Amino acid sequence: MSVRLKTALLICMASMALVQAKAQVTVTGMVQDENKLVMPGTSVLNKTTGKRNYADAGGFYRIEAHRGDSLVFSFVGYITNTFAVNQSTGTLTRNIVLSKQERFLHGVEVKSQYTPYQLDSMDRRAQFQPWIEAKDIPLAGNSTPEGFGVSFSPITRFSKKEKEKRKFQKIYVQNEREKYIDSRYTPLLVSQVTGLKGDSLLRFMQKVRPQYEILRVQPSEEFIYWIADQYHAWIKKD
Template identity: 55%
Template sequence: MNTKGIVTFLLVSCCSMLMLAVRVQAQVTVTGSIVDKDNRLVLPYASIFNKSTGKRTYSDKGGFYKIAANARDIIVFSFIGYKSDSITVSQVTGTETREIALVIEAKQLHGVEVNSRYTPYQADSLERREKFGYILDLPNHKLAGDNTPQGAGIVFSPFTRYSRKEKQKREFKKIYAKAEMQKYIDSRFTPLFVSRVTSLKGDSLTHFMQDNYPDYNMLRELNQEDFIYWITDKYKAWAKKK
């Protein structure tokens, strides 16, 4: 290689290294908290997805999150039972702090009518399962202290380092399962359906439903006819007290 070729090679190498350094320095840390817009309560284990890079994480127990991004990246925030929201990263470097306030999804008033393939509840459930499958499909691993060897000479447990994330994952699965149960109840125990059975309206209907919210396991075993009888019996007892 002659002198001119060596100089050209060095210039190209320097430019490449400079461009790589700029890209590394340009990374932004997007951080903040995720809350319920109406009551300002924090939302733990919410999904934070960088749509531009494919990276994903979730908020901690206090609703705080942190994710790496670049300028103009789109970050999507999701939580069970809430409408997803997104932001576009505006900074070029450093830390960008953004509080995210998610809006709860309105409860659907439809009953259990079946469409061509799925009931509305089934369709919603499949959509939720697809959205949060990235964490629901992860197997549970041992936590620190779960059959971890103890005694002299043990310097580091392979589970201790990841216990925090493992606990968060397990907690999310519990939250998801509880939300699915509630959504199933709400898909059958709707104001429209209960009003048809009891003829209650307005505040009376609301109070009756609050006082007689059905159990998930019981409701799973009841067909629609038996469920109507159950509501009727509860209404008769409730009306006597009133």
């Protein structure tokens, strides 16, 4: 084989390898919950490349990937959904459904300087940082000037997006509060205090739930007494 032919083959093979390396697919679709409600602000992470994007106000997402990449969909208070890209080029449409997490957590043992709640909280904050820390923009409303007819306003144009951002931030704060309660008000602790198990334990914890503001400043010993008092009151009513 001539040197010229070998060189041509090498160039051809290198070109094909380069094309394959650059080949990517645009993955798009809508994120909804089990009730078919759209979920703006859902985190879409390409776990393989580390790139992240977010679903828009309509729940639509778009992210670039390669065949075999793993995409992870996350939203506060919902079970993470993952799938592997099985297409090499073009556009891949995949609608995602997220299911709510169970409220009650299992007992856990702390093995680091942070509690499991703190570690999870830091991870959630890192995932949704752009939505959490975005500054508020005034919404068009009663302060809009009158008497000048209808005019274009950037504030009016982005009001929907701003409302969705504030809605997400409200959901995020509420979820963090519920997670904190779950981190202290565990089935293991309640069972140890009350002796309840199985369905009885579940019914008690669904009926009796501590308030976040009180629990945040309540020492463990006082919290145990509170559970015991609530249990005795529950037994009388049940």
